[in-house]
Amino acid sequence: MLYAFLAKGFEEVEAIAAIDVIRRAEIEIYTVGIGSKIVSGSHNIPVFCDLDESEAKIDDSVDGILLPGGMPGTLNLENNETVNKFIDYCVENNKLVCAICAAPSILGHKGILEGKKAVCFPGFESELKGAELSSEFVAVDGNIITAKGMGSAVDFGLNIVEYFKGKEKTAALRASLQCPR
Numbered sequence: 001m002l003y004a005f006l007a008k009g010f011e012e013v014e015a016i017a018a019i020d021v022i023r024r025a026e027i028e029i030y031t032v033g034i035g036s037k038i039v040s041g042s043h044n045i046p047v048f049c050d051l052d053e054s055e056a057k058i059d060d061s062v063d064g065i066l067l068p069g070g071m072p073g074t075l076n077l078e079n080n081e082t083v084n085k086f087i088d089y090c091v092e093n094n095k096l097v098c099a100i101c102a103a104p105s106i107l108g109h110k111g112i113l114e115g116k117k118a119v120c121f122p123g124f125e126s127e128l129k130g131a132e133l134s135s136e137f138v139a140v141d142g143n144i145i146t147a148k149g150m151g152s153a154v155d156f157g158l159n160i161v162e163y164f165k166g167k168e169k170t171a172a173l174r175a176s177l178q179c180p181r
């Protein structure tokens with residue numbers, strides 16, 4: 001199971017597009033509201049989350065996490081104890097860690113991107129401590145998937161699907177979405 005953490009000020013398209021693609025692939029993913037089950041994004045679109053942060057549990061069922069960007073959503077995620085515990089658990093247990101837009105900066109600040117290929121929203125590159133910066137819109141390095149921003153949200157989701165379901169299932173999903181390659 002995956003957890004997508006949504007904090008006040010998250011970038012709506014980055015979160016919802018990726019979550020939608022992941023659910024279409026029949027991968028279990030729950031939205032987790034930081035501070036409330038209803039969280040408003042950076043463009044004041046409220047989203048009703050599956051869980052609030054007190055309901056998200058760290059155990060063997062956790063396969064990974066998704067961190068959308070946006071401001072101040074990224075800062076709100078980075079400053080949240082629950083989110084940091086999940087990041088640490090996933091890193092320590094080689095689970096999937098996905099971040100898009102400004103959110104890869106959280107991983108950079110924690111030293112998780114050291115020696116890893118990564119990408120972020122332009123202007124945040126200096127926050128990716130030790131990363132090998134990629135020119136791609138989505139960078140995959142082992143269990144770390146990062147993406148540039150809203151325009152790459154569907155491809156970000158498809159790369160997460162590929163991590164779990166492989167190239168063939170992802171290609172079929174990509175075609176059904178009419179998503180160019």
